[in-house]
Amino acid sequence: MKRFILYSRGRLSAFGYAFRGAYDLLRNHAPSKIxxxxxxxxxxxxxxxxxxxxxxxxxxxxxxMVLAAEALNTAVEYVVDLVSPDYHVLAGKAKDVAAGAVLFTAVFSGLIAILLIADALWWHHPELLY
Ligand SMILES: Nc1ncnc2c1ncn2[C@@H]1O[C@H](COP(=O)(O)OP(=O)(O)OP(=O)(O)O)[C@@H](O)[C@H]1O
Incomplete structure (x- = not known):
């Protein structure tokens, strides 16, 4: 029982850390607000x-997916700034590739949004088109 309580406490504080990270992301990173x-x-x-x-x-x-990619990108930025505050070509690549992950998810999500909206307008609400 004691073990279970200790385990549950550990899991609960892990949730707390995750919420703290999500709050930091939304509060301090302009792209996540967009x-x-x-x-x-x-x-x-x-x-x-x-x-x-x-x-x-x-x-x-x-x-x-987009928010998760933005969170991972921000985590990569933090780690790169920590381990390589000075210029290094690999530090730059790490940040660029992580940003590329956000770009991929955002572009494909945008395309999916266009398809969903076009389908809704064309087949279900044609009156809105004319
Ligand atoms: N230590 C470094 N060494 C080499 N290039 C770097 C380094 N830090 C940043 N860069 C380059 O500068 C670019 C911008 O870095 P920065 O840390 O400002 O990220 P950002 O994309 O502006 O972050 P945000 O998402 O917070 O706007 C990186 O994508 C990378 O190409």
Whole structure:
């Protein structure tokens, strides 16, 4: 029982650290604020165009993917700044590749958003097009 309580406490504090990281990301990193704005915009459009469940799932998956990529990119930036505060070609590459991961997820999520919205307008709300 004691072991279980100690284990649960450990898990709970791990959650606390994760929330602290998420707060740091949203508070101190401008790009993540843009992702949150895009997320709110997409949720509004999904609600307005009455997306079915599968489209909501796609929107939530893509949004989670972009935010997770941004979090990992920020973590890479922190570590690179810690271990290589001076210029180093590999430090630059590490940051560039991590930023590339965010770019990939954002571009593909944007394309998916266009497809979902175009489908909704074309097949379900053609009156909004004309
Ligand atoms: N220590 C370094 N050595 C070599 N190049 C670096 C180093 N630090 C940064 N760079 C280069 O400068 C670019 C910008 O770095 P910076 O730390 O400002 O990240 P950023 O992309 O502006 O971060 P943010 O997402 O917070 O806006 C990197 O992508 C990298 O090409």
């Amino acid at each position: 992702h949150i704005l895009a997320f709110i915009g997409m949720i509004t459009v999904s609600w307005w165009l009455e997306f079915p469940l599968w489209k909501w799932v796609a929107v939530l998956l893509c949004s989670g």
